[in-house]
Amino acid sequence: MSDTLDKLRNKIIVSVQAQDNEPLNLPSHLLALCESVINGGAGGLRLCGIQNIKHIKKQVQVPVIGLTKLQPTPINWLDVVYITNTMKDLKELIKTGVECIAIDGTSRPRSDNSTIKDQIDFIKQNKKLVLADVASFEDGMNAAELGADIISTTLSGYTKETRHKINNGPDLDLLAELTEESPVPVILEGRIWSTEDVKKAFEIGAFAVIIGTSITRPHLITKRFVSAVPSI
Numbered sequence: 001m002s003d004t005l006d007k008l009r010n011k012i013i014v015s016v017q018a019q020d021n022e023p024l025n026l027p028s029h030l031l032a033l034c035e036s037v038i039n040g041g042a043g044g045l046r047l048c049g050i051q052n053i054k055h056i057k058k059q060v061q062v063p064v065i066g067l068t069k070l071q072p073t074p075i076n077w078l079d080v081v082y083i084t085n086t087m088k089d090l091k092e093l094i095k096t097g098v099e100c101i102a103i104d105g106t107s108r109p110r111s112d113n114s115t116i117k118d119q120i121d122f123i124k125q126n127k128k129l130v131l132a133d134v135a136s137f138e139d140g141m142n143a144a145e146l147g148a149d150i151i152s153t154t155l156s157g158y159t160k161e162t163r164h165k166i167n168n169g170p171d172l173d174l175l176a177e178l179t180e181e182s183p184v185p186v187i188l189e190g191r192i193w194s195t196e197d198v199k200k201a202f203e204i205g206a207f208a209v210i211i212g213t214s215i216t217r218p219h220l221i222t223k224r225f226v227s228a229v230p231s232i
Helices: 001-006 027-039 050-058 088-094 116-125 137-146 172-181 195-204 218-226
Strands: 012-016 044-048 064-067 098-106 129-133 151-154 188-189 208-211
Touching: 012 027, 027 044, 027 050, 044 050, 050 064, 050 088, 064 088, 088 098, 088 116, 098 116, 116 129, 116 137, 129 137, 137 151, 137 172, 172 188, 172 195, 188 195, 195 208
Parallel strands: 012 044, 012 208, 044 064, 064 098, 098 129, 129 151, 151 188, 188 208
Antiparallel strands: none
């Protein structure tokens, strides 16, 4: 596992995902995106969905962070765990051969009544790295104390308590808090749109940076540019 951490250190990890209704949501299309970002220098991948992961994992050489998501996204998604929700999800992810598994690192309830500690313990027993997606400093420190190998700012802006941050860019303040106190590596993820964001993250002390939408979701990238067109 330490070898995987070494491979991810100071790297850009690309989150290659698509939702059910998106044209790119086919394993072959996502594999092409993965190969493209690896050609561009990505040091790791963050992938969602058992079938997608199985198809892609055997074709790439970089470390893979695997997860599942509830589909469709629940209406009450601010209140529930929708990333790697159950122990069943973990068991399926273990079988894909991923090096690392991402879980929700908050205290929100899981639908099978398992706890974050249950999930972390199970992943570690199966000799995989645990990446805890957190929304706050308290989440991060708790996940680290429970045994998470890495914590990431992924869920900042995506919980009821942090929703006010959703339009504020990447949560560099949370990154700074966590890197100062956390005993485990900290990753910046979420709302990263510029190289300046990446530079700031590493200056603060990020272990790595995960980028998704601004690289791999063309409809949202296009929409962002279209929104800048002046109305006639």
